[in-house]
Amino acid sequence: MTRRLRRVIDLRELPDVVFGPRDIMWWGTLGFVLIEGFTLVLCAAVYVYLQQNFSTWPPEHTPLPSLGAPTAQVLVMLASIPVVIWTSKAARRFDLGKVRIGLIVATLFNMAFVGLRAVELLVSLNVKWDMNAYASAQWLILGAHATLLAVELVEVGGMALIFWIAPVEEKHFSDVTDMAFYWLFMTIGWLPLYVLCFLAPRWI
Amino acid sequence: MSETIAPTAAAVPLGPDDADIAELTRTYRSDANGLWAWVTSVDHKSIGKRYVATCFAWFLLAGINAVIMRMQLARPENHIVGPDRYNQLFTVHGTAMMFLFAVPVMTAMALYLVPLMVGTRDVAYPRLNAFGYWVFLIGGLFLFTGLYTNTGPDTGWFAYTPLSGPEYAPGKRVDVWAQVVTFTEIAGLVAAVEMIVTIFKMRAPGMSLNRIPLYVWSILVVSFMIVFAMPSVAMASTMMLAMDRLVATHFFNRAEGGDPLLWQHLFWFFGHPEVYIMFIPGLGFVSAIVETFTGRRIFAYPVMVLSLFITGFVAFGLWVHHMFTTPVPQLGRTLFTAASVLIAIPTGTQIFCWIATIWAGRPRYTTAMLFALGFIVVFTIGGLTGVMIASVPFDLQVHDTYFVVAHFHYVILGGVLFPLFGACYLYFPKITGRLMSETLGKWHFWLVFIGVNVTFFPMHQLGLDGMPRRVYTYLPEMGWGKLNLIATVGAVIIVSGVAVFLWNVLASARAGAIAGANPWGAPGLEWATSSPPPPWNFHPVPVVEGRAPLWEAGEELPVATGLATDKREIVITTALDAIPDSRHEHPGPSHWPLVMAIAIGVTFIGAVWTPWAYVIGFAMSGVAFAGWGWPRGTHPEDQVTDGILPRAEAR
Numbered sequence: 019m020t021r022r023l024r025r026v027i028d029l030r031e032l033p034d035v036v037f038g039p040r041d042i043m044w045w046g047t048l049g050f051v052l053i054e055g056f057t058l059v060l061c062a063a064v065y066v067y068l069q070q071n072f073s074t075w076p077p078e079h080t081p082l083p084s085l086g087a088p089t090a091q092v093l094v095m096l097a098s099i100p101v102v103i104w105t106s107k108a109a110r111r112f113d114l115g116k117v118r119i120g121l122i123v124a125t126l127f128n129m130a131f132v133g134l135r136a137v138e139l140l141v142s143l144n145v146k147w148d149m150n151a152y153a154s155a156q157w158l159i160l161g162a163h164a165t166l167l168a169v170e171l172v173e174v175g176g177m178a179l180i181f182w183i184a185p186v187e188e189k190h191f192s193d194v195t196d197m198a199f200y201w202l203f204m205t206i207g208w209l210p211l212y213v214l215c216f217l218a219p220r221w222i
Numbered sequence: 223m224s225e226t227i228a229p230t231a232a233a234v235p236l237g238p239d240d241a242d243i244a245e246l247t248r249t250y251r252s253d254a255n256g257l258w259a260w261v262t263s264v265d266h267k268s269i270g271k272r273y274v275a276t277c278f279a280w281f282l283l284a285g286i287n288a289v290i291m292r293m294q295l296a297r298p299e300n301h302i303v304g305p306d307r308y309n310q311l312f313t314v315h316g317t318a319m320m321f322l323f324a325v326p327v328m329t330a331m332a333l334y335l336v337p338l339m340v341g342t343r344d345v346a347y348p349r350l351n352a353f354g355y356w357v358f359l360i361g362g363l364f365l366f367t368g369l370y371t372n373t374g375p376d377t378g379w380f381a382y383t384p385l386s387g388p389e390y391a392p393g394k395r396v397d398v399w400a401q402v403v404t405f406t407e408i409a410g411l412v413a414a415v416e417m418i419v420t421i422f423k424m425r426a427p428g429m430s431l432n433r434i435p436l437y438v439w440s441i442l443v444v445s446f447m448i449v450f451a452m453p454s455v456a457m458a459s460t461m462m463l464a465m466d467r468l469v470a471t472h473f474f475n476r477a478e479g480g481d482p483l484l485w486q487h488l489f490w491f492f493g494h495p496e497v498y499i500m501f502i503p504g505l506g507f508v509s510a511i512v513e514t515f516t517g518r519r520i521f522a523y524p525v526m527v528l529s530l531f532i533t534g535f536v537a538f539g540l541w542v543h544h545m546f547t548t549p550v551p552q553l554g555r556t557l558f559t560a561a562s563v564l565i566a567i568p569t570g571t572q573i574f575c576w577i578a579t580i581w582a583g584r585p586r587y588t589t590a591m592l593f594a595l596g597f598i599v600v601f602t603i604g605g606l607t608g609v610m611i612a613s614v615p616f617d618l619q620v621h622d623t624y625f626v627v628a629h630f631h632y633v634i635l636g637g638v639l640f641p642l643f644g645a646c647y648l649y650f651p652k653i654t655g656r657l658m659s660e661t662l663g664k665w666h667f668w669l670v671f672i673g674v675n676v677t678f679f680p681m682h683q684l685g686l687d688g689m690p691r692r693v694y695t696y697l698p699e700m701g702w703g704k705l706n707l708i709a710t711v712g713a714v715i716i717v718s719g720v721a722v723f724l725w726n727v728l729a730s731a732r733a734g735a736i737a738g739a740n741p742w743g744a745p746g747l748e749w750a751t752s753s754p755p756p757p758w759n760f761h762p763v764p765v766v767e768g769r770a771p772l773w774e775a776g777e778e779l780p781v782a783t784g785l786a787t788d789k790r791e792i793v794i795t796t797a798l799d800a801i802p803d804s805r806h807e808h809p810g811p812s813h814w815p816l817v818m819a820i821a822i823g824v825t826f827i828g829a830v831w832t833p834w835a836y837v838i839g840f841a842m843s844g845v846a847f848a849g850w851g852w853p854r855g856t857h858p859e860d861q862v863t864d865g866i867l868p869r870a871e872a873r
Contacts, residue, residue, distance in 0.1 A: 049415035
């Protein structure tokens with residue numbers, strides 16, 4: 019470069035650990051929330067589109083889904099939210115002890131989500147995917163959301179392990195708050211799909 | 223908006239700091255050597271270069287398919303290939319050109335260029351970037367392995383059901399297609415997220431929204447389009463078509479309440495925005511070329527940016543115009559016709575702005591500029607025929623004929639290939655440090671420009687004469703022989719043009735004239751660093767005080783100092799005004815992105831044969847995930863133990 023350089027800003031004093039939208043990992047999480055959220059919207063659109071091919075929903079000779087495990091799933095998800103928010107707030111204070119506890123509880127919640135999802139698929143739906151288009155659509159929505167639950171279990175479980183046994187750095191606390199952000203999407207985002215998959219067939 | 227940046231240090235001249243450069247060299251050096259250093263690299267420039275080269279490799283292979291098809295159609299009742307092979311040839315040609323070349327090559331160029339243009343040291347997530355490339359590579363290898371083992375997809379690049387369903391397409395050919403789409407969509411989506419975050423949060427201090435280069439705007443718009451378009455085809459191919467074929471779901475099976483037309487909706491909800499995803503970066507390239515070679519800022523910058531946004535939005539309201547021959551309600555047809563005509567307006571506006579810029583500037587007719595002008599001609603012809611087929615009665619006549627083949631080749635070659643070739647001439651010096659030959663470049667341009675028109679213009683008439691697309695031969699009585707022969711001659715001219723280009727690239731990379739940092743006198747930040755750039759791109763970080771930083775900087779370039787040199791540190795700025803907000807450390811080289819990509823490869827390739835591949839692949843991905851994310855304890859000074867914060871006082 020032949021130009022002279024003229025210093026106008028000194029970056030030395032800027033923080034190197036920040037939270038929320040100030041952190042680029044939060045933005046990455048937001049990007050994947052958009053992608054996965056829109057995929058779930060499209061799954062719901064497929065469900066509604068296929069419903070128009072039938073005069074009744076579920077189609078004739080197709081049993082209604084059961085409500086027990088799916089409703090329990092929703093309640094467990096709602097119960098998990100305060101725990102995760104509490105963990106996130108502890109992370110913002112760099113409170114290692116509370117974050118460790120919060121991550122263990124969150125992992126247990128996530129394991130419950132995955133277990134309940136298996137029950138929803140194998141028992142509550144009362145249909146196998148190859149029965150008809152209704153059954154395929156139900157499996158599509160529950161299956162797509164199940165991948166979110168499974169991947170999040172790997173993430174939050176891995177994060178709990180890191181916080182308990184690995185060298186934890188300050189930046190990892192910011193990751194915990196991003197995990198909490200994704201958690202809210204994963205759980206609250208399920209509520210309209212619960213209505214669509216388990217309640218709507220009773221109303222249509 | 224220069225008042226948004228408050229200087230925090232006195233403006234003092236800085237000399238070159240050899241100690242800093244030596245330390246940065248150590249920081250960015252890989253511990254590995256040779257091939258392993260290349261494999262584990264996470265440098266956006268290294269990834270970008272291999273991405274572009276890989277895309278061009280698929281382009282050449284898919285081009286060979288096209289040449290074989292043109293030879294087959296050169297005269298009636300030809301028998302170079304039979305119908306089964308021909309079906310595979312055109313399907314793989316279309317699939318590769320769309321999914322493995324036109325879209326990803328634009329992404330690949332952006333991965334190289336955008337961090338330089340916004341004045342930062344890498345993309346937002348360097349390891350994710352490497353992962354995206356490896357996934358893309360595996361997808362391309364899978365497609366062409368399929369073709370060369372007689373398992374090439376054969377139901378067209380949009381794989382309509384029920385033709386692609388289990389009843390009419392037994393075997394594994396369509397499964398290969400469905401999983402290739404998955405690979406490319408994963409790669410496209412991760413790159414889109416990287417671009418969005420890089421552009422929003424990593425711009426050089428002072429590069430407020432109204433100072434972002436037009437090419438970077440185009441990439442931002444396209445990245446958002448990818449986020450909302452690609453999930454549709456990824457879901458439809460991986461979770462629906464593949465499942466209909468593998469485990470007997472009934473999404474597209476009419477007998478069990480499914481609907482073949484649902485596939486068309488989901489495919490074209492992606493497929494039509496895909497057209498704009500391909501050529502909007504091309505519009506960005508044309509802006510960069512026109513600005514550089516007229517020596518004048520682009521006329522009506524706000525209008526150009528708004529045009530990109532309007533195109534991006536309206537692109538999602540056009541998909542049904544691919545389905546006018548299906549039973550779509552009349553009102554829907556009218557709406558989609560209106561939208562299809564409407565979208566010509568923002569693109570037309572941009573063309574007028576470029577013409578105004580050239581008019582008011584002092585154009586230098588370099589090869590890059592010729593390709594920009596060629597783009598305007600070829601793309602405008604494609605756009606005009608697009609407006610024609612937006613009309614339902616006309617579309618009903620020419621649907622699935624060679625008129626449509628002519629139309630979309632004009633759009634894609636005009637909108638993608640011409641700007642891309644122009645960008646190659648513009649940025650080759652930045653990437654290699656050497657200039658390409660202008661003499662060979664002009665041969666290249668004229669051969670491609672003439673070849674494209676000789677090949678595709680006669681196809682309009684062939685379509686009006688009733689020649690359907692995707693037929694492997696035709697009878698002499700149809701009268702299509704002469705125009706087909708002309709088209710084949712044109713294809714040979716295009717091939718010779720591409721050969722000249724390849725020769726130019728290879729020869730110039732070895733012995734081209736030394737370029738220097740800014741051989742064209744261009745205004746963007748990418749020209750503020752050396753050619754090729756060092757691994758850290760910039761030191762110190764540039765500060766932006768206007769829309770054309772290098773033209774406005776004069777003899778002194780404003781910079782920001784204070785980033786660490788002993789770690790890969792970048793500055794994070796605010797999304798709107800690009801005010802410095804924090805520092806962030808980037809990761810170093812890693813083999814885990816490759817391991818993760820292999821796990822994903824095992825998953826989706828295995829899923830062609832068994833659904834258990836998803837279980838195995840998930841377990842493998844979990845291992846890769848752990849290896850990727852597990853802390854190495856590289857910064858003991860930052861470790862938190864039992865509630866003790868090592869830097870609490872500083873905070």
